[in-house]
Amino acid sequence: MKKRGYGIGTMWYGIGNTASNNPAGAFVDILDDGTVTVLTGCADMGQGSTTILAQIAAETVGVCLEDVVIVSADTGVTPDAGASSASRQTYISGNAVRLAAEKAREPILAKAADVLNIPIHTVSLKQGEVWNGDRSSGLTVKEMITKCRSEGTLTLGHGFFNPDTTKLDPENGQGKPFATYAFATQVAEVIVDTETGLIEVTKIVAAHDVGKAINPQSVEGQIEGGCAMGLGYALLEEVIIKDGVIKNPAMSTYLVPTSMDVPEVYPIIIEELETSGPYGAKGVGEPALVPTAAAITNAVTDALGIRIYDLPMTPERVIAAIKSAKEEKSD
Known part of the structure; x- marks a missing residue:
């Protein structure tokens, strides 16, 4: 039956290691041609973290996904990202990449605000273009990078993220794991x-x-x-x-x-x-x-x-x- x-x-x-430090770092370099290189220690074993980190970098910098190159899991050049375990890499390395990308884009935003003569908080970067509020300004990210380079300014950024946790109290097991x-x-x-x-x-x-x-x-x-x-x-x-x-x-x-x-x-x-x-x-x-x-x-x-x-x-x-x-x- x-x-x-x-x-x-x-x-x-x-998400992440239990009640212990498990930081990740990242470097982001926005190059002269408007492409972005991301250095991360995150090892992609097939789970798709390379794609996710590229998406985060593209969204943060304001370029197209195909303009992002990920260099990952190379102990000779990439910063430590911790283990690809504990379902942590999107959350932790993703934050590290986001923070590094935010740092790298700062000179671009500042230069765009200067060229357009508008407050910097109104400037955003989307799909390779510079936006003023909710409309395109007609300027490109690549053009702003060229202006930055002409003044000797590099568009580099580094970032790291460590989740906020508290070790468990051995007597009563309380904490923030x-x-x-x-x-x-x-x-x-x-x-x-x-x-x-x-x-x-x-x-x-x-x-x-x-x-x-x-x-x-x-x-x-x-x-x-x-x-x-x-x-x-x-x-x-x-x-x-x-x-x-x-x-x-x-x-x-x-x-x-x-x-x-x-x-x-x-x-x-x-x-x-x-x-x-x-x-x-x-x-x-x-x-x-x-x-x-x-x-x-x-x-x-x-x-x-x-x-x-x-x-x-x-x-x-x-x-x-x-x-x-x-x-x-x-x-």
């Missing part, structure tokens, strides 16, 4: 075969508060990937150790989800802006994984009426749990 069930998982997750938190709720739909013990996850709806979604497509990809990882944790992945030796070290024996296992995932982006984040952004990397296994486990409980406490919920464990529940009921 196949039974359908629904489950919910909700989480909150601290994180400067900001991510929040999420996921709902899973499953079908459980009571004869074979197989669990099929048919649908996951995942709503995540990410602050400002700087790159919505990237956020959706992170959520979908996190759900796939969470499914593996819930149903497939298990390290088997005997006498200190891993007995399933190969991909043929340590099972991970394939494209055939991943269900429909419906990512929902919640933008509750974080005032201390770059343009309101937080992080989404690890939070996308956290609620998935709980939602799937609760859905299985809803389908079977019994709780399975050991992960992964393999067919053998499901059948054993069903059998045990029947025996307890008969007693």
Whole structure:
């Protein structure tokens, strides 16, 4: 018999290292041709941080995205950005890049205000152009850089950001371990075969508060990937150790989800802006994984009426749990 069930998982997750300093630095150089070079120690392992930092730099300086070059994770030339872990790089390195870009653009804004004879606070830079309030002035960023260079002024900036945290009191555990938190709720739909013990996850709806979604497509990809990882944790992945030796070290024996296992995932982006984040952004990397296994486990409980406490919920464990529940009921 196949039974359908629904489950919910909700989480909150601290962004960055717990109650400890974890700063990041960045350098920004706006060149003569109007392009921007960003130096950051942030290592992009496929999560898309290089694109995000380029977007932040482009938005802050006021140039097109294609005019930004990121030099990253080169210990010979880039400043320290800390580890690409704890879902911290968009929040922390993003702030460092923003601050460095703000510093680098200051001479451009000042020169534009001087040329236009207007207050500097009314000047903004957008898509390579100089704006006066809500209209274009007809001047370009490149032209202002040329004027700065003619006076011997460079357009360089450096910045660093360290989240505001407080170490935990060892006596009562009180403190401020994180400067900001991510929040999420996921709902899973499953079908459980009571004869074979197989669990099929048919649908996951995942709503995540990410602050400002700087790159919505990237956020959706992170959520979908996190759900796939969470499914593996819930149903497939298990390290088997005997006498200190891993007995399933190969991909043929340590099972991970394939494209055939991943269900429909419906990512929902919640933008509750974080005032201390770059343009309101937080992080989404690890939070996308956290609620998935709980939602799937609760859905299985809803389908079977019994709780399975050991992960992964393999067919053998499901059948054993069903059998045990029947025996307890008969007693």
